[in-house]
Amino acid sequence: NAVHVNLSAGDYGYISQAADATVKSGGLTSFASFSHSRSEGYKENTDFDMTNAFLQLRYDSKLFGALNLQSGYQDKGFGAYGFYSAAYPDEYEQTRTFFASLSSEKKIGNFTLLPKIYWRQHHDRFELFRAFENAPIWYTQHNYHQTDVVGATLTGSYLSAWGKTSTGIDFRSEHI
Numbered sequence: 001n002a003v004h005v006n007l008s009a010g011d012y013g014y015i016s017q018a019a020d021a022t023v024k025s026g027g028l029t030s031f032a033s034f035s036h037s038r039s040e041g042y043k044e045n046t047d048f049d050m051t052n053a054f055l056q057l058r059y060d061s062k063l064f065g066a067l068n069l070q071s072g073y074q075d076k077g078f079g080a081y082g083f084y085s086a087a088y089p090d091e092y093e094q095t096r097t098f099f100a101s102l103s104s105e106k107k108i109g110n111f112t113l114l115p116k117i118y119w120r121q122h123h124d125r126f127e128l129f130r131a132f133e134n135a136p137i138w139y140t141q142h143n144y145h146q147t148d149v150v151g152a153t154l155t156g157s158y159l160s161a162w163g164k165t166s167t168g169i170d171f172r173s174e175h176i
């Protein structure tokens with residue numbers, strides 16, 4: 001069992017806070033973390049604001065083996081001064097990502113079974129002209145994308161004197 005906390009600050013309005021904790025109780029191990037950092041940037045349009053959160057639960061079950069559940073979130077906004085185009089240096093981007101997965105690892109003698117299901121969703125907003133400031137008449141909207149990935153895998157492996165033999169199947173759906 002442990003808890004960690006980190007606070008830091010620096011030039012250009014930089015500040016960062018982070019905390020994580022691990023707790024073990026019986027067959028359950030829990031880990032959670034959270035962090036946030038931001039800065040005004042070392043020059044115009046190099047600011048950022050970023051938040052991360054993560055949770056992992058692991059449970060050792062006699063019936064199902066080692067069960068592992070994890071989920072996370074990230075929100076990141078940043079001034080992209082000239083990163084995408086030197087002609088338009090006032091760009092801005094914000095991304096948000098969510099993910100979750102559930103997996104198991106069950107060993108039966110020399111055979112191991114590994115099922116997993118997962119989901120990831122990503123949002124991206126790109127502004128060629130940040131907040132439409134100084135935007136020409138032809139620039140009428142920002143660029144938005146959302147990507148979803150959902151999948152399941154099943155892998156089996158057998159350990160013998162000759163080595164490890166594995167086979168599996170993977171189903172995946174991607175949507176933009």
